Amino acid sequence: MSFSLRSDLGPDVGYEAIGIVDSSLPTVGVFAKATAKDTPRAATELSGTGIRSESETEDTATSPVASPTPAPSGSHKDEYGKGVIFYLRDKVVVGIILWNVFNRMPIARKIIKDGEEHSDLNEVAKLFNIHDD
Numbered sequence: 001m002s003f004s005l006r007s008d009l010g011p012d013v014g015y016e017a018i019g020i021v022d023s024s025l026p027t028v029g030v031f032a033k034a035t036a037k038d039t040p041r042a043a044t045e046l047s048g049t050g051i052r053s054e055s056e057t058e059d060t061a062t063s064p065v066a067s068p069t070p071a072p073s074g075s076h077k078d079e080y081g082k083g084v085i086f087y088l089r090d091k092v093v094v095g096i097i098l099w100n101v102f103n104r105m106p107i108a109r110k111i112i113k114d115g116e117e118h119s120d121l122n123e124v125a126k127l128f129n130i131h132d133d
Helices: 040-047 054-062 105-114 121-128
Strands: 003-008 014-019 027-032 082-089 092-099
Touching: 014 105, 027 121, 082 121, 092 105, 092 121, 105 121
Parallel strands: none
Antiparallel strands: 003 014, 014 092, 027 082, 082 092
């Protein structure tokens, strides 16, 4: 099944998906360190739209049952929190998930539409500018 989907999973995590994202397909993920601008909140502030899940997040944050999970000792703030996941069929990209990468869906559509084989998906991931600050 081919589709396009966007979801904000709170103010800090969001994704967009297009094409066939089937767990039985081979996948290749290319990730980069996230910055403060790599969140749904930052993306919506730039576009002037609201975060759809913000009210749900606030409810969870104030719930007496919810308790924050302590960070493991030695954890690092600059984790690889944004990236592109490619779903492949016969070395051709048939689906893409953009994780905390926003406003790049036209690039993903073109890659899928072109239907070309790619020998190095790291090079394809560069089209999404995920390593730019």
